[in-house]
Amino acid sequence: xxxxxxxxVVLKALAHPTRLRIVAELLQGTKCVTSMxxxxxxxxxxxxxxxxxxxxxxxxxFTQDGAQRCYYxxxxxxxxxxxxxxxxxxxxxx
Amino acid sequence: xxxxxxxxVVLKALAHPTRLRIVAELLQGTKCVTSMxxxxxxxxxxxxxxxxxxxxxxxxxFTQDGAQRCYYxxxxxxxxxxxxxxxxxxxxxx
DNA sequence: GAAATATATTCGAATATGCTTATATCAAGG
DNA sequence: CCTTGATATAAGCATATTCGAATATATTTC
Numbered sequence: 040x041x042x043x044x045x046x047x048v049v050l051k052a053l054a055h056p057t058r059l060r061i062v063a064e065l066l067q068g069t070k071c072v073t074s075m076x077x078x079x080x081x082x083x084x085x086x087x088x089x090x091x092x093x094x095x096x097x098x099x100x101f102t103q104d105g106a107q108r109c110y111y112x113x114x115x116x117x118x119x120x121x122x123x124x125x126x127x128x129x130x131x132x133x
Numbered sequence: 134x135x136x137x138x139x140x141x142v143v144l145k146a147l148a149h150p151t152r153l154r155i156v157a158e159l160l161q162g163t164k165c166v167t168s169m170x171x172x173x174x175x176x177x178x179x180x181x182x183x184x185x186x187x188x189x190x191x192x193x194x195f196t197q198d199g200a201q202r203c204y205y206x207x208x209x210x211x212x213x214x215x216x217x218x219x220x221x222x223x224x225x226x227x
Numbered sequence: 228g229a230a231a232t233a234t235a236t237t238c239g240a241a242t243a244t245g246c247t248t249a250t251a252t253c254a255a256g257g
Numbered sequence: 258c259c260t261t262g263a264t265a266t267a268a269g270c271a272t273a274t275t276c277g278a279a280t281a282t283a284t285t286t287c
Contacts, residue, residue, distance in 0.1 A: 234281100236280080
């Protein structure tokens with residue numbers, strides 16, 4: 040199996056509680072930064088930093104709408120699939 | 134969507150080139166630490182540390198065979214599924 | 228064009244990760 | 258029990274992440 044270094048970038052991007060919540064929210068539908076501030080216990084600057092990391096990993100992208108940036112998951116099958124796998128495969132007993 | 138903190142532990146465990154290679158190798162079949170040393174450009178101590186992290190995340194487990202520990206992926210559907218999703222969902226163009 | 232709103236970037240301190248070297252544990256054979 | 262082979266753990270250092278505070282940029286409105 041060939042392992043692309045991109046994969047590590049994606050996994051690292053998702054391996055953070057706030058970022059995982061961000062993508063879970065974005066899977067439900069496009070959101071701008073301000074509306075994410077209402078959903079998450081994090082500051083504007085911090086959310087923006089996390090979005091930058093997700094953007095670099097090519098996990099999210101945005102469309103500009105006036106002064107707002109409407110973020111969305113640009114690989115929904117990947118991200119949705121990952122979350123589904125995690126949900127359906129809990130840690131084994133002891 | 135409820136996000137378990139376990140998920141972040143799993144993602145963090147996999148978000149490292151060496152550890153990702155380790156699980157990819159283990160998906161092909163059980164291996165002991167010594168034989169992994171032949172496959173990976175990492176020291177014994179380092180491989181053992183990575184295996185400890187994967188163990189904590191409940192991604193791998195082992196059976197003791199004499200002095201050897203035979204490691205295997207204890208959630209093959211999860212790990213195999215993740216690798217498959219990554220392979221099938223490359224980064225979108227620009 | 229000044230003010231207000233939305234978002235991004237920079238910087239620094241705290242904390243976490245990763246790796247090396249050295250040492251410990253532990254099982255098997257003699 | 259002493260050695261050897263297999264694996265784990267600990268200590269220490271270098272580097273990377275994280276997050277808050279402050280500041281910058283861009284867009285709309287008046």
